[in-house]
Amino acid sequence: MKITTASGIPVADNQNSLTAGPRGPVLLQDFHLIEKLQHFNRERIPERVVHAKGSGAYGTFTVTHDISQYTKAKLFAAVGKQTETFVRFSTVGGEKGSADTERDPRGFALRFYTEEGNWDLVGNNTPMFFIKDGIKFPDFIHTQKRDPQTNLKSPTMMFDFWSKTPESLHQVTMLFSDRGTPDGYRFMDGFGSHTFSLINAAGERVYVKWHLKTQQGIKNLSAADATRLAGEDPDYAQRDLFGAIAAGDFPRWAVKLQVATEAELAAWEARTGWNPFDLTKVWPHKDFPLIPVGVLELNRNPVNYHAEVEQAALSPSNVVPGMGYSPDKMLQARLFAYHDAQLYRVGTNHQHLPVNAPRCPFHNQQRDGAMAGANGSASVNYDPVQSNGSNPHGMGHGEPPLALDGAAGRYDGRGKEDDYTQAGDLFRLMPADAQHKLFNNIAGPLSQVSAEIIARQLAHFDQADAAYGAGVRAALKARGVNVA
CATH class of the missing domain: 2.40.180.10 (Catalase core domain)
Structure with missing residues (x-):
């Protein structure tokens, strides 16, 4: 297949830059070279902050x-x-x-x-x-x-x-x-x-x-x-x-x-x-x-x-x-x-983009911006105010109203909530060999932190299940960590 520029123009030579004489320098008018390097510099979009891989x-x-x-x-x-x-x-x-x-x-x-x-x-x-x-x-x-x-x-x-x-x-x-x-x-x-x-x-x-x-x-x-x-x-x-x-x-x-x-x-x-x-x-x-x-x-x-x-x-x-x-x-x-x-x-x-576009017909009044592929053509890009609303028979997707209660504020329930029972239940569901692996998997990175942090974390394991805390202590001691 014949190589072209991004605009579809045939490329005469994809192996050699356009130069003044055989040794150069390179000429700025070599648009194919410039386009290639410009796009290469922009080939990556920002990776996801989480879930990047x-x-x-x-x-x-x-x-x-x-x-x-x-x-x-x-x-x-x-x-x-x-x-x-x-x-x-x-x-x-x-x-x-x-x-x-x-x-x-x-x-x-x-x-x-x-x-x-x-x-x-x-x-x-x-x-x-x-x-x-x-x-x-x-x-x-x-x-x-x-x-x-x-x-x-x-x-x-x-x-x-x-x-x-x-x-x-x-x-x-x-x-x-x-x-x-x-x-x-x-x-x-x-x-x-x-x-x-x-x-x-x-x-x-x-x-x-x-x-x-x-x-x-x-x-x-x-x-x-x-x-x-x-x-x-x-x-x-x-x-x-x-x-x-x-x-x-x-x-x-x-x-x-x-x-x-x-x-x-x-x-x-x-x-x-x-x-x-x-x-x-x-x-x-x-x-x-x-x-x-x-x-x-x-x-x-x-x-x-x-x-x-x-x-x-x-x-x-x-x-x-x-x-x-x-x-x-x-x-x-x-x-x-x-x-x-x-x-x-x-x-x-x-x-x-195709992977993100719905498979059903869609219509909104968003217009323009970068990569505006489906830009609404001649359809109106506004919706006038209507006294009964644009969807008088339902709210949003037709969802019934949700009753709310309480004054707006920042509520902290921590310290009064149970953070240990379900963790203990999960631990007790594990067979003995899985519990042993859990102890060792935790002890590896936990052995690299300060005694103060270890003590705080062990206290949580103890509250979930006494055997949980004891097992992690034993695994830490096997790594030479002195714990109470």
């Missing part, structure tokens, strides 16, 4: 069970109905060139291209998180990144934050179990993590949590294997996912949800003391059983990684009619932060 694939979601009693969303309208999807998996704390096998939560961001617009379920491979309020998210992520002086990852920063943040213990316990190093992306579960809501045709709201259960089975890496693969094949998860799909071995997940009415959640909170909208907590399956919904299958690899994966821009604010949010403080922060990040990272009109 990732892999993506397309697939289909197929409805297997009727949930129309909970939602009017059209993608669930009939058993057997299929919706095109895109998934981006990722690590969280590492840079774009980091290893796929680092101990880290994994992002599990799922887009449904529905006939009513894009629904983005932007979750992780864990059902809980380290913090419960988005105002602490930048602080937390700073501890997972590099020390501003040494430019090195810092166990001191991590455990200083965690030891002063008891609400993190539930997720810390999950992170330092073998689930913190999954064997690629195909062998792990996914979770929406937050509490969301569904609205049915009668305008009734229920609250839900989304689960994606791998049909390949859970497989994790030992700490030693994860470290070995980080050196031998830092792109291990990317290679595994792409290769499996290319070979026709399509990974699948069973999509399920937990459902509760507002009254049921209020009764559960009264009994347990746990806020159902707290992201550091889970809804136990014995209280809220999993309900099957459908199957997600990934069956097509991207053709262009940069265009389809690097520039993919998902946001939990993207919900379709029949869906809604919840009072989850972390979710409320993410509703703003994700879209804002995409505006900065990809651009004002990032929704015009």
Whole structure:
């Protein structure tokens, strides 16, 4: 194929710059050279602050069970109905060139291209998180990144934050179990993590949590294997996912949800003391059983990684009619932060890119800006004021009003909330060998921090379960750390 400039002009010579004589100097009029170097200097867009290293694939979601009693969303309208999807998996704390096998939560961001617009379920491979309020998210992520002086990852920063943040213990316990190093992306579960809501045709709201259960089975890496693969094949998860799909071995997940009415959640909170909208907590399956919904299958690899994966821009604010949010403080922060990040990272009109554009017709009155591909043409770019509103028969997506209560203020429930029971429950679910691995996985980085931080963190383990604290103490002592 004949090489051209970006404007389609044939290039006479792609091997030699235009020079004054055989030895130069180079002439500024060599536009092909200048365009090549200019574009090369701009080939990278800013990497994501979190979830920078990732892999993506397309697939289909197929409805297997009727949930129309909970939602009017059209993608669930009939058993057997299929919706095109895109998934981006990722690590969280590492840079774009980091290893796929680092101990880290994994992002599990799922887009449904529905006939009513894009629904983005932007979750992780864990059902809980380290913090419960988005105002602490930048602080937390700073501890997972590099020390501003040494430019090195810092166990001191991590455990200083965690030891002063008891609400993190539930997720810390999950992170330092073998689930913190999954064997690629195909062998792990996914979770929406937050509490969301569904609205049915009668305008009734229920609250839900989304689960994606791998049909390949859970497989994790030992700490030693994860470290070995980080050196031998830092792109291990990317290679595994792409290769499996290319070979026709399509990974699948069973999509399920937990459902509760507002009254049921209020009764559960009264009994347990746990806020159902707290992201550091889970809804136990014995209280809220999993309900099957459908199957997600990934069956097509991207053709262009940069265009389809690097520039993919998902946001939990993207919900379709029949869906809604919840009072989850972390979710409320993410509703703003994700879209804002995409505006900065990809651009004002990032929704015009094929991977981000809805598959259904769309019309808005946004105009112009960089990369304005679908710019509205001759259609009007304004909507006049109407006394009854533009949608007098419903609010927003048709969501019923949400009753709010209380004076506006900054409320701190920490110190009065139970941050230990669910972490202890998770610990007690682990068999003895998994507990032993947990102790050693924690003791490795914890042994590198000050005695003061160690003492604070051990106190949290003790409150979750006495055996938890004792096991970590023994693992620290085996590393020569003197602990009480």
